[in-house]
Amino acid sequence: MLTAMTGAVESGLIYAIMALGVYLSFRILDFPDLTVDGSFVTGAAVAATLIVNGANPFVATCLALFVGFVAGCMTGLLHTAGKVNPLLSGILMMIALYSINLRIMGRSNVPLLNQKTVFTTIQEWGTKIGLDSAAAKTWGILLSMTLLALLFKWFTDWFLQTEIGLAIRATGDNPRMIRSLSANTNLLIVLGLGLSNAMVAFSGALVAQYGAFADVGMGIGMIIIGLASVIIGEAVFGTKTIARATLAVIGGAIIYRIVVSLALRVQFLETGDVKLITACIVILALVVPQMVRQQKEKKRKEEKRRNRAQVMAVAATGKGEADVAVKRDL
């Protein structure tokens, strides 16, 4: 049980970087970017292929980040220069990337067993400072991924407070206004989507190394997983400031992983049901808060009406208007 939990937290932290990317496109730019399903695999494919061919795993992972940036920019160009609807440009790019990913990998699955990856390197470092192999793996990965996720969070927070970052946020919030303040919204959308998909591809590269394989189908539904993380995080931790919201996204990603791993412990559910579970989680996270709010609002109104009726009743007993006012203030 404990290993399952640490595993969930570990992968939650890795997927959190992807979720931050989704947060950037979906929430900040207000652009439902389905490229994510493709660029996640692109990151995995680039890293895995390079590693199999003997490249340094850290270099390979960073290259994946760069390729993801390019993929995101392409979606942005499709939308801004080509004037294609946001959803459609994302879907087009996702489909195009499927073939590109196959080309990069050369086949549909690249195993990374017995290869030198980022995680085996971290484990090595751990054993060097005197930890035993298992502890080095668990704590090494947990610590390094926490630091990495926080690094990306810090970068996002910083970036969105810069002058360019403010303009990107305004592009998602009120494009007409920011255009009237001399900002090229097209360029900002391309940049924002590039950064978003860079994070997604980076996360994909890490997931491939964590799971020791890259598969052409590993990105299916990734956008929904990202959305689930964003929505759960926002519901649980709130969105008062940017820093709070990005922290919420990371928290959401971890919670999502924990929920899925708990759900899979139920006898009846199989591994293939993960996507269905994900869909259900997202639906619940979208619908339940709304219903709760409506219910609360209704209760509040009823309460008010009852209080008012009481005050009126008091008024009828003839205590005078001053008394009524005082009671109303309560």
Add this chain to the structure above:
Amino acid sequence: MLQLKGIYKVFHEGTPDEKIALQNIHLTLRKGDFVTVIGSNGAGKSTLMNLISGVLFPDEGTIWIDGQDVTMMPEYVRSRYIGRVFQDPMAGTAPNMTIEENLAMAYTRNQKRTLRRGVTKKRRDDFRELLSTLHLGLENRLQAKVGLLSGGERQALSLLRRPSPNLPFCCSMNIQRPSIQPERS
């Protein structure tokens, strides 16, 4: 100086809905001119403003600002020369961003935006001073999201982000609806 020379603008050309919005418009405005354009619905007031600000482009004719032909200059480039206030009070501000962030975006409108922090300590002091001229108490709510303000407060905020004095030309979007009317009884 703003000049419009022989401007034509036709909507839905060649269809039964064809509508000639502007026909052979010549207009010259000098520095300090104050002009009010009045017309009934569909007279082309908004089209005129949209052509000047670069939201729309004319079918014929040219637009000049200080001797520079800006007819085909995109909106975001041209807005360096033009201050605009939208008629819709919601259109001039970004609701999910704070008051200080909204002001910061206007602050950098004539410079290249960089990776420097948008809201610095010095700018925050400037904003506070600027906001206090409105007497709306907004100077104490710098970190409040603009979406929480009323329509009038939001319009006041966008008026505050007036173009700096070195802007050659300033046009105000036609305010048909009484967006700001403090003395309304």
